[in-house]
Amino acid sequence: MTRIVNFSAGPATLPLEVLQQVQSELLDWHGSGMSVMEMSHRDKEFMSIAADAEKDLREVANIPANYKVLFLQGGATAQFSFIPMNLLRGKTGVDFVLTGDWGKKAAKEAARYAKVNVAATSEAEKFTHIPDRASWKLDPNAAYLHITSNETIHGVEFFAEPDAAGVPVVADMSSDILSRPLDVSKYGLIYAGAQKNIGPAGLTIVIVREDLIGQTLPNTPGIFDYKQMADNESMLNTPPCFAWYVSGLVFKWIKNNGGLAAVAERNAAKAAALYDYIDSQDFYRNPVKKENRSRMNVPFTLANPELDAEFLKGAKAAGLSGLKGHRSVGGMRASIYNAMTLDGVQQLLAYMKEFARTRG
Amino acid sequence: MTRIVNFSAGPATLPLEVLQQVQSELLDWHGSGMSVMEMSHRDKEFMSIAADAEKDLREVANIPANYKVLFLQGGATAQFSFIPMNLLRGKTGVDFVLTGDWGKKAAKEAARYAKVNVAATSEAEKFTHIPDRASWKLDPNAAYLHITSNETIHGVEFFAEPDAAGVPVVADMSSDILSRPLDVSKYGLIYAGAQKNIGPAGLTIVIVREDLIGQTLPNTPGIFDYKQMADNESMLNTPPCFAWYVSGLVFKWIKNNGGLAAVAERNAAKAAALYDYIDSQDFYRNPVKKENRSRMNVPFTLANPELDAEFLKGAKAAGLSGLKGHRSVGGMRASIYNAMTLDGVQQLLAYMKEFARTRG
Numbered sequence: 001m002t003r004i005v006n007f008s009a010g011p012a013t014l015p016l017e018v019l020q021q022v023q024s025e026l027l028d029w030h031g032s033g034m035s036v037m038e039m040s041h042r043d044k045e046f047m048s049i050a051a052d053a054e055k056d057l058r059e060v061a062n063i064p065a066n067y068k069v070l071f072l073q074g075g076a077t078a079q080f081s082f083i084p085m086n087l088l089r090g091k092t093g094v095d096f097v098l099t100g101d102w103g104k105k106a107a108k109e110a111a112r113y114a115k116v117n118v119a120a121t122s123e124a125e126k127f128t129h130i131p132d133r134a135s136w137k138l139d140p141n142a143a144y145l146h147i148t149s150n151e152t153i154h155g156v157e158f159f160a161e162p163d164a165a166g167v168p169v170v171a172d173m174s175s176d177i178l179s180r181p182l183d184v185s186k187y188g189l190i191y192a193g194a195q196k197n198i199g200p201a202g203l204t205i206v207i208v209r210e211d212l213i214g215q216t217l218p219n220t221p222g223i224f225d226y227k228q229m230a231d232n233e234s235m236l237n238t239p240p241c242f243a244w245y246v247s248g249l250v251f252k253w254i255k256n257n258g259g260l261a262a263v264a265e266r267n268a269a270k271a272a273a274l275y276d277y278i279d280s281q282d283f284y285r286n287p288v289k290k291e292n293r294s295r296m297n298v299p300f301t302l303a304n305p306e307l308d309a310e311f312l313k314g315a316k317a318a319g320l321s322g323l324k325g326h327r328s329v330g331g332m333r334a335s336i337y338n339a340m341t342l343d344g345v346q347q348l349l350a351y352m353k354e355f356a357r358t359r360g
Numbered sequence: 361m362t363r364i365v366n367f368s369a370g371p372a373t374l375p376l377e378v379l380q381q382v383q384s385e386l387l388d389w390h391g392s393g394m395s396v397m398e399m400s401h402r403d404k405e406f407m408s409i410a411a412d413a414e415k416d417l418r419e420v421a422n423i424p425a426n427y428k429v430l431f432l433q434g435g436a437t438a439q440f441s442f443i444p445m446n447l448l449r450g451k452t453g454v455d456f457v458l459t460g461d462w463g464k465k466a467a468k469e470a471a472r473y474a475k476v477n478v479a480a481t482s483e484a485e486k487f488t489h490i491p492d493r494a495s496w497k498l499d500p501n502a503a504y505l506h507i508t509s510n511e512t513i514h515g516v517e518f519f520a521e522p523d524a525a526g527v528p529v530v531a532d533m534s535s536d537i538l539s540r541p542l543d544v545s546k547y548g549l550i551y552a553g554a555q556k557n558i559g560p561a562g563l564t565i566v567i568v569r570e571d572l573i574g575q576t577l578p579n580t581p582g583i584f585d586y587k588q589m590a591d592n593e594s595m596l597n598t599p600p601c602f603a604w605y606v607s608g609l610v611f612k613w614i615k616n617n618g619g620l621a622a623v624a625e626r627n628a629a630k631a632a633a634l635y636d637y638i639d640s641q642d643f644y645r646n647p648v649k650k651e652n653r654s655r656m657n658v659p660f661t662l663a664n665p666e667l668d669a670e671f672l673k674g675a676k677a678a679g680l681s682g683l684k685g686h687r688s689v690g691g692m693r694a695s696i697y698n699a700m701t702l703d704g705v706q707q708l709l710a711y712m713k714e715f716a717r718t719r720g
Contacts, residue, residue, distance in 0.1 A: 003387065004394060009400065010598065011401065026379060033363050033681070037559075038373050041371065080581070081581035082581070092404060195598055200600075200602045201401070201598030221441035222441070241562070242562065242602065321394075339457075
């Protein structure tokens, strides 16, 4: 068996130790005589898996007690609808700061339910930076301010909690949750699809301040009513049990590897290695303003785009996969989530350098 | 490793061969160097897994070309909302025939979006039979007639497609889909959570006649618009990839084991063995009208309910699990889905007989 170095933007590489544990207990979890896939979600075995996962996530992310943690389905995209349905609370408008395509998609869905005010956007500059805070035109009556903390396609990331002047901040953290310590208390709601830093696709984590929930729009489906889900520990219906279980193993892996402080250090080192090299030459290029560059997704272009196909083919042959950039921006993208090792990044760098040397 | 005999109502036992295959390729799917959990859903590897699963399901269930097959999230419960949102098509009312608690739940959710007409119900008789067809008070202007083809809690099953006098029939088949051949063309829409006869929880299959979709209510979330999902091959956003993959292996397992005709024969034999014994004595009892008795879920009570706890404890010790009845009806329930073997049922019967002999 040869494992590739997988730079996919998501679903993405998982820690090898986690996969090995999943494999070893796939037919018989802890002597239960069942696979986790076969357990009733009401059985004590699965209840313990579920509770442990939440406990470990709360510990790792330092989630305050007045925040509920929900284990939902539908991906972040489903929450694009369910967040306004749950958080409007009698208000009519929501603010968005747009730093990429995912924010735009979230705003478009929110517009079904609320008046969307684009408080700031960097679209005119092709989403290559975060608009200066002083330029944001926030509505003091907005139900919330929505940001996408890391834009997977454009490689733009917020490294500080935004100041929303007292309005709750809602953050789509699908692609940078758990990549560094964060202050949950600065947010009204944090949400994330699992398939980058958490676990398999099919699970969505919502972390929400409890005073914000319980006032849904009338047409909200019962299982997407955050209050009902919180009151039922995310088991109003059958949850995505297996994804929940694997995610729990990932939370433990983070705990056992130094927690988010250590994770952040490794991620900073991986990202610096790539950006430092890219900035040191002219063959590859990243267009994002330095202080907004994502530590999770590093998009880069080749000076000569006619070499793109050859670059990708050679990378694949060298065991480096998932490097093709999103079709909307072209070029390349190296996604270097928590489970990507520094060694994997070094292999990519060696390949990039050799390719530039021979084709440059 | 000792595997138990798992009678859980869902998530439920899976075919051992399927689990073994999942285990063997967990770190490296077909030489790709990745787990299926780590594959981008846009990669050719996962696209082939997804397409194969749909092809095999279409073949196994004999799904006509004018039906779309959707691989969704949220469980059947989410569809309780999304079905009216998608299928009202300008109409205002929907018909329900209620034969158990799941139908009641579906009707309650539908009432957020439509006028619900209960055309027939057996609730007064504690859901122990299907109301006679002649008694149904159907509304000719209903958008559809909803039935629950198998009520998991009460053990009541439809064995023939209901005659809805020209109105599209919508069937929640969560707990009996793929348990026997069915005539899809008799339905407008069939839906099922995966976690009984299909695969792991977190995937929901919707099979829908294509002329019925494309007229959603205005507030329908984009990813639950069946037309948009059909046009995007269920990948408007990241699907629950791993559950989709395991389900594909289950479809292949059905194909390789004689298809639905053979599945139906095995299921009939398993159910007959249990019901024949239950009817032959007085220690155990099943309250459902004979011709409506489910071949998937066999609820039974002990003549003396004070022995329930001892029965369950002894069963557990004998390696028989998941037998506790739903809290709303009490007693016992043996769920005997496709992956339950006749040998497993015989082990249960042997235990029941011995328990009755010594405690009766």
